[in-house]
Amino acid sequence: MKNILINSIILMLFSVNLIAQTKEEKKQKKEDYKNVAYEATKSLIDSGSYLFNASFVNGGMSLATNTNRFIVKEGEVDIDLPFFGSARGDGGYNSNPRIAYKGVPDKYDVEYIDKKRRSIIKIGIRSSNERHDITLTVGSSGQTTVKVISSSRSSINYSGYLKPFKE
DSSP states (O other), X not given: OHHHHHHHHHHHHHHHHHHSOOHHHHHHHHHHHHHHHHHHHHXXXXXXXXXXXXXXXXXXXXXXXXXXXXXXXXXXXXXXXXOOSBBOTTOOBTSSOEEEEEEOOSEEEEEXXXXXXXXXXXXXXXXXXXXXXXXXXXXXXXXXXXXEEESSBOOEEEEEEEEEOOO
């Protein structure tokens, strides 16, 4: 009876070991998941209809209570993001508390860096008195950082996620 119990325990230990994944299998599964997520993100960007949902500005200040909008749809952009910083020229400090634009951008370029599973979208817009160069750096699963460089304001960074745009 004792031998049967010991043999059963040994058999269970070996069978669990045989069923468990190896480190290489776990690593490959993780890589496959990242590749699928990256391809889905690329498809979203290629669709030309997506939404950037900003969660934080300048690395830590939450935008949970601030309304923000960054929509790309059918060759147009609709941007309304809060701005915290200083303006150069006539504006002074925080003279316009928003970065707002709606229309066709002057520049829209997409670059895919497959090796790093990263996408870079560059958008150039010009309003009546200001120019903005916007760079979206999109990770494999949609995590996004947005850097806005303005002709008359200090630069600002947002972080959040890229999502499909739904009316």
